[in-house]
Amino acid sequence: MKKSSLLREKFIVLSCTVLMLFFGYQAEGQSAESLATATIAVGITETKDTQTPTGGDLAFGTIIPGSSTGTVTIVPSTAARIYSGSVQLVSSISGPATFTVSGTPNSSYSVTLPENDLITISNGSDTMEVNSFSISRSSGSSTLGSDGLASFRVGGKLEVDANQPPGNYTGTFAVTVAYQ
Numbered sequence: 001m002k003k004s005s006l007l008r009e010k011f012i013v014l015s016c017t018v019l020m021l022f023f024g025y026q027a028e029g030q031s032a033e034s035l036a037t038a039t040i041a042v043g044i045t046e047t048k049d050t051q052t053p054t055g056g057d058l059a060f061g062t063i064i065p066g067s068s069t070g071t072v073t074i075v076p077s078t079a080a081r082i083y084s085g086s087v088q089l090v091s092s093i094s095g096p097a098t099f100t101v102s103g104t105p106n107s108s109y110s111v112t113l114p115e116n117d118l119i120t121i122s123n124g125s126d127t128m129e130v131n132s133f134s135i136s137r138s139s140g141s142s143t144l145g146s147d148g149l150a151s152f153r154v155g156g157k158l159e160v161d162a163n164q165p166p167g168n169y170t171g172t173f174a175v176t177v178a179y180q
Helices: 002-024
Strands: 045-048 062-074 081-090 097-102 109-112 118-123 126-137 149-160 176-179
Touching: 045 176
Parallel strands: none
Antiparallel strands: 045 097, 062 081, 062 149, 097 149, 109 176, 118 126, 126 149
């Protein structure tokens, strides 16, 4: 019986060794490397071009209202001032708002004009509406140049009421640029 006990011990030791080798063995893995990359872009900004006759602002100029409503439109591509209805235009400084965009060269950008395409300008309690905002870009596209610069102009249409009270009417509007 000693022999069978010895065989049994050897079997147990051998079984444990096999189990340890089987479960305790770590297969040699394969590894590969990858490169992590990131590009940091220059933040996109816009500034009002104050070197223009209008100081970079959308200026409708001096207007004489009539006995019925009228409109004055500033065309951004040509800076033309066009009227319709019962208003008269007086020779004065007028023109589109002008902006310069700077950012990462050759990057695409978008321009967002006033929400709901409507703002109100006022002189105390008297108001007029500006709507139909439009844009004209220097390059015809929404891509920054190789120098990281672009410019655009914003025009719009002023609604003049019949017998609009005289005064200097002002208001602000937001124009937002962002990378696409």
